[in-house]
Amino acid sequence: MSALSKVYSVAIVGVDGTVVEIEGCIGGGLPAVHLVGLPDTVLQESRDRVRAAITNVGQKFPDTRVTLALSPATLPKVGSVYDLPLAVAILRAAERVPDDRLVGTVLLGELALDGRLRPVRGVLPAVLAARHAGFARVVVPLGNLDEAGLVDGIEVLGAVHLAEVVDWLTGDGVLAICGPHEESGDIATVPDLADVAGQSEAKYALEVAAAGAHHLMLTGPPGIGKTMLASRLPGLLPPLGRRESLEVTAIHSIAGRLPMDRPLIRLAPFVAPHPTSSVSALVGGGSGVARPGAVSMAHRGVLLLDECPEMSPKSLEALRTPLEEGQIRLARRDGVVTYPSRFQLVLAATPCPCAPARDSDCSCSPTVRRRYLGRLSGPLLDRVDIRVRMEPPGSAALHGAEDGLAAESEGSAVVRSRVEAARAAARERWAADGWLTNAEVPGAALRRRYRLSREALRPLELFLRDGRITARGADRTLRVSWSLADLRGLTVPTESEVCEALSFRDRGWA
Numbered sequence: 001m002s003a004l005s006k007v008y009s010v011a012i013v014g015v016d017g018t019v020v021e022i023e024g025c026i027g028g029g030l031p032a033v034h035l036v037g038l039p040d041t042v043l044q045e046s047r048d049r050v051r052a053a054i055t056n057v058g059q060k061f062p063d064t065r066v067t068l069a070l071s072p073a074t075l076p077k078v079g080s081v082y083d084l085p086l087a088v089a090i091l092r093a094a095e096r097v098p099d100d101r102l103v104g105t106v107l108l109g110e111l112a113l114d115g116r117l118r119p120v121r122g123v124l125p126a127v128l129a130a131r132h133a134g135f136a137r138v139v140v141p142l143g144n145l146d147e148a149g150l151v152d153g154i155e156v157l158g159a160v161h162l163a164e165v166v167d168w169l170t171g172d173g174v175l176a177i178c179g180p181h182e183e184s185g186d187i188a189t190v191p192d193l194a195d196v197a198g199q200s201e202a203k204y205a206l207e208v209a210a211a212g213a214h215h216l217m218l219t220g221p222p223g224i225g226k227t228m229l230a231s232r233l234p235g236l237l238p239p240l241g242r243r244e245s246l247e248v249t250a251i252h253s254i255a256g257r258l259p260m261d262r263p264l265i266r267l268a269p270f271v272a273p274h275p276t277s278s279v280s281a282l283v284g285g286g287s288g289v290a291r292p293g294a295v296s297m298a299h300r301g302v303l304l305l306d307e308c309p310e311m312s313p314k315s316l317e318a319l320r321t322p323l324e325e326g327q328i329r330l331a332r333r334d335g336v337v338t339y340p341s342r343f344q345l346v347l348a349a350t351p352c353p354c355a356p357a358r359d360s361d362c363s364c365s366p367t368v369r370r371r372y373l374g375r376l377s378g379p380l381l382d383r384v385d386i387r388v389r390m391e392p393p394g395s396a397a398l399h400g401a402e403d404g405l406a407a408e409s410e411g412s413a414v415v416r417s418r419v420e421a422a423r424a425a426a427r428e429r430w431a432a433d434g435w436l437t438n439a440e441v442p443g444a445a446l447r448r449r450y451r452l453s454r455e456a457l458r459p460l461e462l463f464l465r466d467g468r469i470t471a472r473g474a475d476r477t478l479r480v481s482w483s484l485a486d487l488r489g490l491t492v493p494t495e496s497e498v499c500e501a502l503s504f505r506d507r508g509w510a
């Protein structure tokens, strides 16, 4: 006797899911399980889990030959997500469960040996793919139910055990359904700018960077608060829109880093890899499954590279492509995976290797000092529009109002509302060209089509004539001056915005 079954699941490649058909067949012959269709080693292991789980829910495992074919065969199928569909394919082929509820259903989930269902990665993109392919419902491990429930227009059911799924398929049981989503914003969890004392210049630079989506570099002695300040940047950015939010959540889901109770990421992520992180931790990869790296985890958010001169030349070089293209391609044994990586970069560094509290105490030779940050120039610094030097408070604070109470009491919410207004103005201005933020505008457009008045350009021309700024530095200055104008509600930058933009540069940095 020979029976055939058809069960559906989803394969994830990059951030996209594709429905996979699993055909189960029980035929004559010696007891054995054959998996067909490019299964990787993980999938071979799932054979053992599936066998144990089926036995442990009180079902007899077929004592003849079982063939399980996954198609399309060309698609790489990795991970343990197929445990549940494989188990059900076997039970259906053995005619232990009817077909009714399997029609139009996608199954996802890893099985423990005792039959419990374990949460898996990438459920959000998998459910999106199932809906896109016209499936009516999806059954996921209970731990993934909230994440799966983020997708509208498809029925989402959660199970804790294979036995529950079997009961549901036979019509005797019910599965958990997803409760209403919590739509509350969790912006309160982001550290607030009000906690940072003093540093009004650096805070303003952070606001300008937020307004124009400019990459930013903070230099200063250790302990001055570079990381503290950078970690406040997500709180100054507008919350993610619905589409961006799902996009970011999908990446974090694939990386297995999503909180189960509140899966939807609504705020710009903040990612700060260690300077000695491996290249694959930084840009993604690793053996077997190509995991998203820090550059993709920071997609639509902020990537802080603290102590960036300590990074290896290989790591610095690896950042070039994601910065230029907003995505990263990772080669794997069975093809290429692409992950998005459009982030706002914050570089933080001490000005020199000896890193004294006061710059005047530096014991480095001028050559060493130049080389230290010079290492960053090619791949990274060329893309940084704003550079700020953070000085120890002390002296400035004593001089009075500059770092006074008024500036310190301003919280992230107030700054964010100005940033949102500035971004809206920029979006409207560049709409015809398809740019969203000032940082995206090419230099040529700033110099020609959106050329400022002769008066406004005068300070910049003086700098150019004296060789105090390069052409590229001039483009950066123009970009920043547009952001300053947007923050001030001006339609175009004036001489004063251009002068101020020029001040957001260290001497010697062209």
Ligand SMILES: [Zn+2]
Binding pocket: 352, 353, 354, 355, 356, 362, 363, 364
């Ligand atoms: Zn030094």
